[in-house]
Amino acid sequence: MIKNPAMKTLRTDCLVIGAGLAGSAYALQAAKLGLSVELLSLSDPLVANSDWAQGGIIYETAADPASLGRDIQEASDHTSNPAAVEQILREGPIAVKELLLDELHVGFDRDAAGALEFTREGGHSEKRIIFAKDATGHAILEAVAQRVDATRGITRRSGWVAIDLLTLSHNSTDAADKYEPLTCFGAYVLDTTTGETVAIVAKKTVLATGGLGQIFLHSTNQPGSVGHGVAMAYRVGARLIDLEYVQFHPTVFAKKNAPRFLVTEALRGEGGVLVNARGERFMDAVHPRGSLAPRDVVARAVKQELAASGEACVFLDLTAMKPEFIRERFPNIYERCLHHGVDIAREPIPVVPAAHFACGGVHTDLQGRTNIRHLNAIGETGCTGLHGANRLASTSLLECLTSAKFTAMADAADIAREKFHLPEPRAWESPTREADPVLVRQDIQQIQTTMWNYAGVVRSPKRLTRARRILLELREEIQSFYRGCRLTRELIELRNAVQTALLVVHAATLNPRSKGCHYVTPDAD
Secondary structure (H helix, E strand, C coil): CCECCCCCCCEHHHHHEEEHHHHHHHHHHHHHHCCCCEEECCCCCCHHHHHCCCCCCECCCCCCCCCHHHHHHHCCCCCHHHHHHHHHHHHHHHHHHHHHHHHHHCCCCCCCCCCEECEEECCCCCCCCCCCCCCCCCCHHHHHHHHHCCCEEEEECCCEEEEEEEEEHHHHHCCHHHCCCCCEEEEEEEECCCCEEEEEEEEEEEECCCCHHCCCCCCCCCCCCCCCHHHHHHCCCCEECCCCCCEEEEEEEECCCCCEECCCCHHHHHEEEEECCCCCCCHHHCCCCCCCCCCHHHHHHHHHHHHHCCCCCCEEECCCCCCCHHHHHHHHHHHHHHHCCCCCCCCEEEEEEEEEEEEEEEEEECCCCCCCEEEEEEECEECCCCCCCCCCCCCCCHHHHHHHHHHHHHHHHHHHHHCCCCEEECCEECCCCCCCCCHHHHHHHHHHHHHHHCHHHHHHHHCCCCCCCHHHHHHHHHHHHHHCCCHHHHHHHHHHHHHHHHHHHHHHHCCCEEEEEECEEECCC
């Protein structure tokens, strides 16, 4: 073990861990308010779950604004936090207009007269979603990322991976700081390009690490989305909530020997319907909205259809749409499916469910604050209760903007009036032995397979018990492995993945009631 007494320490007003839409929007807002920002991303600026969001973002709520609130509550099985719903209804459209329309002029689809086009997705009672073809997340994040890189006061650190949060009680060189209230003052970070461990000391630390879908075998999430923020927050004592509510997207491309990727819900909003291998519209008997039912309902129905039939997938039938409309409205999905041998203008799309969105996370108030002083969580990492037990389609990008805006405003106000104790952090101790990449890959695969088989779309007490037993043993091995090896991104991901998986299983075990996307069946005798 080598202690690094000359460890580099950077100091800033705000440390943002994660550069997806939530983290990047926060950085922009904070910089506008005169704050200095260190913005960390695992790799390139557009490698984030928000870049892969296809469908759209809610903007207007038509003649009846309250209808969006009703749809959010219905999708959540009436478990959403009313205060969070009220904030998104009131502030969401303003945030979209201010940043995306007026400032960045994002290229959303418009009609011949120049008016915004609107579409509908599952769980929505009306058309209220604006979109940029079938690559809305990319259009938004690209515009935001370009503005981030052109904004003074923001330093982007690509390839920098947060290791652990700094707290006064654990990481200060001043022994008296252990008597202070639980307080975050930054993070230890690995620069993967040099292998150097750096301490970033900050007045405010913001977790914006995205989701946790990659702890499951099949996921729509970017590689590395293993709940980094949840695991780091847990290790320093943050309150976590609703982690059992992992949403599985019902339509993910599922052709043999082809990669899995998201097939947007907007296809169903424009007339696509789910059918089984016999061409039967099985959703019509499941829910009044048929293929446009909330995601948890559709995902379970697909799972049950596959279990009953023994087939490998169901199909998304697009015959209600004209081929030229499909190619014009959904060009990216059309090209990607065609690349893998499926012409969606002429044949149905093979689909299955996959882990998509974490409705729970690090508990926060409506300004992103956690129970730890100066530690915030936003976007998918945080949980205000907006989504309850199941997220309504196209609310996630909207939540990124609103949570970023109000957290940045609250942080700027705090920094203007408070005094911050920012001590020197303890030096990082670095083992020198190299980790065996084969063992790292094998352990990640075991986590993913365990979660998919025993804590996936449908759960049972016995399955969850087995998952917990496997993961507890695996965590012990990984902890020993982690302590003895030089840090790499893969090793950090492995450590956080097993911790996040255990937290999801624990939350699921504590909740015997089926709600939303947490569906528990009784054990067979």
